[in-house]
Amino acid sequence: MKLIYVIPMFFLLAACGEQRIDEKPADSYFSSVTDSISAESEKILFEDAKNQFYFPRYSPDGSKVFVTGNNYKGIWSYNIEDKKLLKLTGEEKSGYEYVSSKEGKTIYFIGAKFLDDIRRYDFALQSVNTENGTTTKLLSTRDRLSDLKLIDDSTLAFFFNDSLAFFSTTANKFTTLPESDFRITKIYGNKLFVYTKAGKTELTPFGEDNIIYADQSRKNDDLFYAAGKGLYKYSSSGEFMFLGDFQNAKYSPNGKMIAYTLEENDGLKTTNSDIYAAVIGTRIRSYKLTASENINEANPSWSPDGGSIIFNTTD
Template sequence: MKWLVTPLVLLAALPLYAQNITKLDVKGYYPQFSPDGKQILLTSSKFTGLKILNLENKQLRSLTDVEGAGYEPVFEDGKVIFTNKKLKSVNEVDLFSGKQHVLQNSKLPPALFKSKQIGISQSLKQAIHARPNQDLSGIILTYSDQSEVEIAPQGKKEDYVWISLSPDRKKVLYKAAGYKAFVTDLNGKVLADLGDIEAPKWANDDQIVYMVTEDDHLSYTKADVFMMDWQKKQVKALTTASSALAMYPSAYANKVVFNTPEGDLYLIEME
C-alpha cells in the first residue's frame, strides 16, 4: 500500500532551538535516560553489554557484558531488566550492588516482561505495552488484564517498527518502515501523520524526539535531531548539519542525549 508523501515541515528552514550541547567523555550507543534523568544507560552498536553513566559525578559503570542486554532494557525500582540472548532469559541487575540474577527463562522482551508483572496487580484495565507482531505486520497491545489486541493502522502489508506506548498509555507511536511515522489511538485511529522521520521516541505525552538522516548508501552523510509537538505540528531543531552526526535521541524533561556513528555521546540541555 502506497501513499503520497507530503513534507510535514521544511526542516532546513527551521531555526536552531536555544540550548547547550556538551560532549560526554564516554562511548556508547542507543542512550536511555533513567526515570529520574540523573543517569544514562548505554550499550554497544550491536546491543552487547550495558553501562550506566551518572551525570552528577560523571562515573561510568559496567552492569553486564552479555549479548543482547542493550536491546530495549528497562528500569525498575533501582534495577535494570535486560535480555541475555545466549541463555534466552530475562535478567535483572541491581544498580546499587551490581548483583545480577535470572528472573525468568523467557524470550519476552524486558519491557513486556515488566508490564506483565505490573499487569497482575492492576484492577483498572489499561494498555501496558505495545510491540510488533512476529512478522512486523501489525501492532500488539497488551492490557493489564493480560488480554492482547492487534491493530494495523496502515494495513497488514506494512512493517511496523519503532513502536512505543505513550506515557499516559492512551496512544501509540510507530513508523511504517520505509514510509512515515504516526501517532494512533488504541483502536488504530491515526491521530497524526508525522512524516518521514526516524527513530521516534516519546519525550512526554505531547512531544517526541527523532532523527532525520541522509546517506550515500555506504555511510551517513547527515543526521540531525529534532523535537516535535505532535498535535500542534511544531518542530524544534536541536542540532544542525554543522554539528556531529546526531542519532538515536532520548529525552528527559529539558535534556536530550544522542550518539554519533562512532559512539560519541552528546548531551543537549534546552533553555
C-alpha cells in the same frame, strides 16, 4: 569512540498574546501554547576511548544515564554527579530491550547466549543493581523471551514463545493478570497486536508495509514507523495520525512533544543526521536542534523533566 551529548532546551510560550521564556520543567509548559523551541549548544556528557556507546537514556530520577554497547552488548550506568561509569553487565543482547524500575535502582533485561552445539539461543531474564552491578538471574529458558515491559515495580510483562506472560519480581515466578491497567503492543511484520486487560486486538494499519515500533507515552499513545511511509501516532482511542518521515522518535515525558532525527543517505549509509524536536497538536511544529557538519547524531532521548535531550554520535 562515540560521544554522549546533552542539549539543554528552552521553550518560548505564547500566553495571552505575549511571548516569554519559561524555565519551568517541561511538564508545566502546556498550560500555555508552545510557540517555539530552542536549545543551547550541545555539551559532551562523557566519552570513552575503549568503548562505543549507543542508545543513551536517563534513569527515572535523572541522576544517571544508561547506555549499551555495539550490537546491544552490555549495559553501563553513568553517574552524572560523580562522573563515574559503571559496567552493569556484558551479556549479549542485554541492551536491546531492558527496563528500569520506577526508582531506578534496578534494571531488568533479557540476555541471549547462542549455543553453538545445538544452534539455538539460551535466554535469561535477569536483574542488575544499578549501584553496584550485582546481577541476579530470574528465569532461564531456551524458549524465546522478547518485548520486556515494566507493568509496576513488582510485575514484568514479556512474550514467552510469542504468548504474553507476566512475571512477579518479588516471588520470582510467573503470575496472573496484574491488578494494574496495562496496554502492550506487539508487532509481527505488518500486523499490530494490542493487549489490554479487556483482551487482544489485531490490526493491519499499513497494508503490506512492515511496522517498526518506536515508543509509548505515559498516556499509552504509541509511535510507529511504517516502512516506506513514515512515523505515525497511534492513540489509545484507536486513531492513527501521520507525523512525518521522522526516525528514532521518542516522546517527551508529558507526551506532547517528540524528539527525532532526520537522516540523509547515499543509498549505502547515513551521510548526515540531525536532532529535531516537534510539538504534536492539530499540526506538527518542528524545530532543528543540531546542525553539526560531518557528525551524525542519533538516538535522542528525553530527561525526566523534559528539560534536555540526550543522544549519541555514530562517527
